Amino acid sequence: MARFTLKQGYDVPIAGDSNPEVVDGALATVASVRPADFIGIKPRLLVRDGDSVLAGTPLFHAKDDESQVFTSPISGTVSEVSGVVRGDRRVLLAVNIESDGKNEAVSFEATSAAAIPGKSSEQLRETLVKSGQLALFRERPFGHVARAKHTPRDIFVSAIASAPLAPDPAVLVEGNEEYFQAGIDACAKLTLGAVHLSVPGTGSVCSAFSGAKNCQIHEFSGPHPAGVVGVQIHHIAPVRSRQDIVWTITVQGLIQLGKLFVLGRVSPEKIVSVAGTSALDRRYFRTINGAPLQNVIRGQVADETIRYISGDVLTGTDIGAEGFVGLYDDMVTLIPESIDSEFVGWMQPGFRKHSMFRTYVSPWLPKQKHRLDTKVWGGHRALFASDAYGKVLPMKMFPLFLVKSCMIQDIDEMVGLGIYEVTEEEMALCEYVCPSKTPVQKIIREGLEFLYAEA
Amino acid sequence: MRFIQDAFDKARPLFEKGGKLELLYPLFEAKETFLFVSRERTASGCHVRDSIDSKRYMASVIVALMPCLLFGIYNAGYQYLTGIAPGQPTDIHRCLWEGALRVMPIVICSYAVGGIWELVFSVVRKHEINEGFLVTGLLFPLVLPPTIPLWQVAVGISFGVVIGKEVFGGTGMNIFNPALTARAFLFFAYPAQISGDQVWRVVKDGVDGVSGATPLLVAAAQDGVQVVDRVSGAFGGWSNLFLGLIPGSIGETSTLCCLLGAVYLVATGIGSWRTMLGVLIGAFITCFLLNQACKDNTAINALPFCYHLVSGGFAFGLVFMATDPVSAAQSNTGKWIYGFLIGFLAIVIRTLNPAFPEGMMLAILFMNAFAPLIDYFVISRHMAWRMKRVEA
Numbered sequence: 001m002a003r004f005t006l007k008q009g010y011d012v013p014i015a016g017d018s019n020p021e022v023v024d025g026a027l028a029t030v031a032s033v034r035p036a037d038f039i040g041i042k043p044r045l046l047v048r049d050g051d052s053v054l055a056g057t058p059l060f061h062a063k064d065d066e067s068q069v070f071t072s073p074i075s076g077t078v079s080e081v082s083g084v085v086r087g088d089r090r091v092l093l094a095v096n097i098e099s100d101g102k103n104e105a106v107s108f109e110a111t112s113a114a115a116i117p118g119k120s121s122e123q124l125r126e127t128l129v130k131s132g133q134l135a136l137f138r139e140r141p142f143g144h145v146a147r148a149k150h151t152p153r154d155i156f157v158s159a160i161a162s163a164p165l166a167p168d169p170a171v172l173v174e175g176n177e178e179y180f181q182a183g184i185d186a187c188a189k190l191t192l193g194a195v196h197l198s199v200p201g202t203g204s205v206c207s208a209f210s211g212a213k214n215c216q217i218h219e220f221s222g223p224h225p226a227g228v229v230g231v232q233i234h235h236i237a238p239v240r241s242r243q244d245i246v247w248t249i250t251v252q253g254l255i256q257l258g259k260l261f262v263l264g265r266v267s268p269e270k271i272v273s274v275a276g277t278s279a280l281d282r283r284y285f286r287t288i289n290g291a292p293l294q295n296v297i298r299g300q301v302a303d304e305t306i307r308y309i310s311g312d313v314l315t316g317t318d319i320g321a322e323g324f325v326g327l328y329d330d331m332v333t334l335i336p337e338s339i340d341s342e343f344v345g346w347m348q349p350g351f352r353k354h355s356m357f358r359t360y361v362s363p364w365l366p367k368q369k370h371r372l373d374t375k376v377w378g379g380h381r382a383l384f385a386s387d388a389y390g391k392v393l394p395m396k397m398f399p400l401f402l403v404k405s406c407m408i409q410d411i412d413e414m415v416g417l418g419i420y421e422v423t424e425e426e427m428a429l430c431e432y433v434c435p436s437k438t439p440v441q442k443i444i445r446e447g448l449e450f451l452y453a454e455a
Numbered sequence: 456m457r458f459i460q461d462a463f464d465k466a467r468p469l470f471e472k473g474g475k476l477e478l479l480y481p482l483f484e485a486k487e488t489f490l491f492v493s494r495e496r497t498a499s500g501c502h503v504r505d506s507i508d509s510k511r512y513m514a515s516v517i518v519a520l521m522p523c524l525l526f527g528i529y530n531a532g533y534q535y536l537t538g539i540a541p542g543q544p545t546d547i548h549r550c551l552w553e554g555a556l557r558v559m560p561i562v563i564c565s566y567a568v569g570g571i572w573e574l575v576f577s578v579v580r581k582h583e584i585n586e587g588f589l590v591t592g593l594l595f596p597l598v599l600p601p602t603i604p605l606w607q608v609a610v611g612i613s614f615g616v617v618i619g620k621e622v623f624g625g626t627g628m629n630i631f632n633p634a635l636t637a638r639a640f641l642f643f644a645y646p647a648q649i650s651g652d653q654v655w656r657v658v659k660d661g662v663d664g665v666s667g668a669t670p671l672l673v674a675a676a677q678d679g680v681q682v683v684d685r686v687s688g689a690f691g692g693w694s695n696l697f698l699g700l701i702p703g704s705i706g707e708t709s710t711l712c713c714l715l716g717a718v719y720l721v722a723t724g725i726g727s728w729r730t731m732l733g734v735l736i737g738a739f740i741t742c743f744l745l746n747q748a749c750k751d752n753t754a755i756n757a758l759p760f761c762y763h764l765v766s767g768g769f770a771f772g773l774v775f776m777a778t779d780p781v782s783a784a785q786s787n788t789g790k791w792i793y794g795f796l797i798g799f800l801a802i803v804i805r806t807l808n809p810a811f812p813e814g815m816m817l818a819i820l821f822m823n824a825f826a827p828l829i830d831y832f833v834i835s836r837h838m839a840w841r842m843k844r845v846e847a
Contacts, residue, residue, distance in 0.1 A: 358724055388724075431500045
């Protein structure tokens with residue numbers, strides 16, 4: 001076991017924690033599968049409005065690889081009214097399935113948990129790809145959805161919640177310890193190397209994580225982004241080149257993976273925590289992949305203009321009140337939209353302002369949590385250097401220069417400065433602290449896609 | 456404050472695209488964001504942002520400059536009063552009043568003329584007004600002698616803003632520190648007023664007046680007395696040099712005030728302690744070596760580090776000019792190298808070069824030019840390390 005203590009980073013002082021009490025969310029009558037979740041593939045539709053599907057029936061496949069299918073999480077019919085949703089230039093936005101309440105599924109080969117290590121990796125892989133559950137994995141470099149044609153060098157899992165208001169992985173895994181272990185066992189067969197599980201270096205670690213077998217356990221401590229898997233990969237076994245492909249999966253993804261092999265069916269159950277000051281009932285809710293946001297917030301929101309975020313406030317997606325929870329997200333965050341402006345805000349002493357820079361009074365006071373809204377807090381300016389980026393990125397790299405190289409699309413420099421090691425997630429805090437209000441995540445994503453297309 | 460906001464909302468269509476005053480949008484934007492933190496909502500990436508912005512960032516430097524400015528005003532008055540008639544009462548009110556009469560016109564002139572240029576460029580280029588100018592507009596007067604003619608202030612800041620910054624594309628794109636560029640321009644264009652043999656303390660009737668030498672000029676003189684005795688004798692000891700009640704540029708004389716500014720900049724996380732420490736170490740080592748090599752303890756080469764620290768613009772340049780986030784090196788390793796070389800060069804120019812008594816300004820400008828090269832070197836090494844890792 002290796003220990004890593006990360007110094008750089010910053011915990012955003014945001015109020016609105018959720019209470020780790022797991023309750024049932026509203027029953028999902030509809031589930032949405034959205035190609036936007038699967039970065040890096042172009043979808044080709046396989047179903048039509050009115051088709052009936054089972055959990056595990058393919059809905060669309062990747063244009064460049066017919067074997068890579070994306071499947072329905074529940075049984076029912078592709079909704080007549082809003083089943084296949086297309087956007088501008090007929091881009092496929094979503095396939096919405098209306099549940100028939102029967103919960104029927106395509107059956108795949110079931111293997112007892114104990115027998116998984118004895119299976120051949122080809123057998124497991126076949127089930128994984130056919131069931132569409134390959135999409136539970138994402139790959140590095142590029143942060144795309146895992147591709148059927150790739151075999152990962154290693155697989156990484158982070159069991160650390162360092163993101164703002166993120167749910168405690170120990171609670172998420174409770175009651176599913178066996179499936180979690182089965183998922184790890186399956187991963188060990190899917191990779192050429194090892195499964196790496198990162199656990200918190202401080203406080204007590206739940207036995208499902210500390211006692212996990214068939215994987216290498218690493219301890220990370222430090223402020224956010226210590227829990228971000230890309231940061232952990234950098235310290236454990238970095239991505240060195242374009243061909244050096246690794247996969248990542250979330251804790252709940254592992255549980256779903258374990259269930260797939262043990263039960264022989266797609267099992268979309270997961271827990272989504274509700275956080276943020278605009279949400280009134282902030283608990284953990286049992287729901288499924290692709291469930292509507294309203295199933296977990298159930299209308300319990302403050303009377304104000306609200307930003308509905310699937311994921312955390314740094315990397316999440318604005319999905320609106322009628323949106324659906326993202327496949328890889330295990331939380332939703334509701335925060336107030338910025339509606340007012342502040343009189344000479346930049347001149348105030350700032351007793352109640354959140355800032356990593358200690359130019360305001362509040363960072364000097366005992367730690368307090370703030371009710372953050374979606375204000376940008378300033379105009380966009382030319383990217384001028386400050387030490388800020390380096391202070392929040394615990395990786396051996398030059399984030400400021402990396403961002404600049406992406407802006408000018410200098411491939412040699414992007415590669416030399418380590419673009420293969422990052423996605424938006426690792427760089428999110430740089431964007432948060434940037435005094436010039438540079439859209440760092442957008443720049444990094446565009447840089448990655450530019451590089452990907454250049455091959 | 457609602458009514459002001461309403462007034463702005465009402466006037467907004469005039470300045471937006473298609474409005475009558477569309478050309479002046481940057482002026483409108485500057486006024487509005489000066490008064491109100493914008494309501495703009497996050498659109499991509501992070502949904503929440505740190506409440507710092509470039510205004511606050513730059514304003515912090517101005518806060519850090521306040522001790523230097525206030526003391527500079529006091530000192531200008533003090534030098535004036537003792538200059539016109541030694542023995543005059545020099546109580547604090549009179550000094551501040553007389554000082555303000557001399558210093559404030561320079562500050563106002565710098566802000567006004569520089570501000571006009573800034574506005575012209577933002578209108579022509581259609582970008583928002585950059586707050587970097589708030590700092591430049593105050594840094595520049597503080598490195599001028601209080602007797603400088605106002606027309607030179609205007610010419611200097613024009614050169615600094617236009618050639619030093621705007622031709623490169625504005626704040627964030629410039630290579631040289633605009634305030635120092637302006638100072639260097641005056642230094643070479645009008646040497647008589649800015650640094651002849653002596654620094655003017657008082658100007659009467661435009662030409663005539665009383666002048667006094669600065670510590671570095673005294674140190675560079677040759678009269679057979681030990682250099683330390685000569686300097687400390689002329690200025691009432693090291694502690695007086697440290698406090699700064701001596702003739703010199705407005706904001707530069709007090710090392711104590713610069714130190715206060717440094718503490719503020721480092722504590723708030725705005726100024727780079729790496730650059731500052733680098734300069735100190737570079738200057739210290741250079742001084743130490745020169746002192747060791749120098750047999751003649753009357754020469755300026757024998758002046759110990761602690762006197763270099765408190766004389767001329769060393770401390771001011773170290774704290775406020777070398778740490779400029781735009782023109783300095785941007786990598787952490789680069790900051791150490793950049794700082795070290797500034798310290799080294801400043802002392803070398805002061806001691807080994809007879810032409811210029813003060814070396815800090817030239818050292819910083821010189822290293823501004825080299826900062827990208829230093830970064831290039833640091834980045835190349837990092838890239839080489841990464842390439843090696845790929846092959847391993």
